[in-house]
Amino acid sequence: MTADLAELSARFCAALRAQGVAVGADRSARFARAIMVVSPRRVPELYWCALATLVSTPDEIDVLTRVFSAVFESADPADFRGDRPQATASAGAFTASDSRPSRDLRTAMAGSPAERLMSRDFADLEPEELARLREIMRRFELATPRRRTRRKRISATGRRVDLRETLRRARRSGGEPAVLSRWTPRDKPRKLVVLCDISGSMEAHARAMLQLLVCAAGGARAEVFTFATRLTRLTRALARNPAAAMRRAGEEAPDWSSGTRIGASLREFLDTYGARGMARGAVVVIISDGWETGDTGELRAQMARLSLLAHRIVWVNPRTAKPGYRPAVGGMAAAWPYCDEVVSAHRLDAVDELLAAIG
Template sequence: MALLAPATAARPSRRHRPAAGGAVDPPRTVRRMLRHLGEPARLARRERRDKPRRLVLLLDVSGSMAPYADSLLRFAHAAVRRRPTLTEAFTLGTRLTRVSRALRHRDPDGALRAAGEAIPDWHGGTRLADSLKAFLDRWGQRGTARGAVVVLFSDGWERGDPALLAAQMARLSRLAHRLVWVNPHRGKPGYEPLVAGMAAALPYLDDFVAGHSLAALEDLVRVISRS
């Protein structure tokens, strides 16, 4: 699990860097001319820098996700360790908990212990809509989800109104570059997304993938890294 190292693809940033070819760089070209007393000089060129997208992981730690919670937290630990400043991890249950700092521990077991101590609603109920609203109100609108690849790990069980979950998913899809839902039941034969919460979320997803095995998580790494 620690070797998966999920990471997002790069995107062009607003910043530029000098280059042998590409668009003309007017400020550098003018500075060159001033150094030659205004005489024509060789045109300076520039290109856009690449910058990795932020990765946001939202992990359902309710009772129905208990068989998968340990593995998914280890996956989140691998992602946070790969790019600590560009990866955020939160748990969803009856409330929202940020576990990014806990998962920065080098040792996976130590990271899981720290995360477990920070999560007050471990293996409790499921209020996805309320947790997502808390994330969007406090973190998402302030830039954490804007332009990011957001991955939500959940089986879709929702104790609240599915319409409220759909409204929060619509908000999240408008902010994120891509929205990925990982459902551990997706890889089981005959599975259909009939649970009310899952059905409400489906229209807003860019990718709907399985997460029930190491092979499925390897596929998820490829989905996350897709440009």
């Protein structure tokens, strides 16, 4: 029986980690993207996708070859040696070792429900279809740029001498400082703040983006707010498993699927949280189609305030995916000059733009 490609790929990455290969969420996501771009028809072609995305040193190649052969039973390690895949390599595509005719990889990929959903707009997905994408969303990593802090750490390559640590160590040598201790500033990831529009026009995309935050590595560290006619903080509600988090989000945001007052919601966020420190130096992601039912002048003023506090403003608008889109009128026109990046992220295979903009 043909196995599910996504399931086998996840098992393959887990097996590599068990063998000591550092396959994190970033490498797993690159492997998944390589499969979607290359669309390998034969097992050796899939091997080259894995080799290009999952290893970083020559020592890991033999481990990858051995684990690949074990996971994808129809693959022979001898087929993957040399400069290119052998023409006589196994034509099996994730098929068990039996006497039935094998099928190519394209057929196997077409049979994977999750892979088929990657190229569909979030607005077209039913709730149960969106739930199938959770495993793939776990391969993504939300990583913000790092910033220098006021804290320090001892480092042999530090440029400044740590007098206190030098004197402390000097006590071991009778007060004579044998070695000068040096220090360097610590750094840490910048804060990630997400403001998600949950009005009627954004309901489907909002659920997808909130699910991504729950599933993706690093998403749990984000401060998450929803807004429509009012602002609601959902950070604690989303720090649970995806299904429970989405139910809790619906309970805590009573204005779900209502109108949109973006400017007023931004003002409330800045007055209550942002100006007090949450937005300072942070990467702020606003998820909205820009349909403002309030005063666009208010939105422009609050975006100007936010731009003075945030390190970077990323606006996610699924409507920008349409050919010829222009922010000519309304809220999007008011907000556009203050955005460092505007992306669509309207389907799973377009989320890479969002991850790059955040990082």
